[in-house]
Amino acid sequence: MAPHGHGNGGVAGEKARDFKGTMKKLMSYLANYKIAIFFVAVFAVGSTIFNIVGPKILGKATTEIFNGLVSVLRQMTFFPFPGMWCLR
Numbered sequence: 001m002a003p004h005g006h007g008n009g010g011v012a013g014e015k016a017r018d019f020k021g022t023m024k025k026l027m028s029y030l031a032n033y034k035i036a037i038f039f040v041a042v043f044a045v046g047s048t049i050f051n052i053v054g055p056k057i058l059g060k061a062t063t064e065i066f067n068g069l070v071s072v073l074r075q076m077t078f079f080p081f082p083g084m085w086c087l088r
Contacts, residue, residue: 030037
């Protein structure tokens, strides 16, 4: 019966023979894309920072909006007629 799925069937992988040379070759292939890789890294870091800081800023803004709404509602007075509100 044939093994199911992908992979090498549990055989241990081979160790790289020339890791340093392979990395040099990879870097030479990627040399044409240095600027693009740099911008991808910068935007990835920026995205992470905004994902951390954004909810904190949004929470503070929401609190300020709520406090402003509560202060306006505290200044309102109810007239004796149903459904009639006005500012003091």
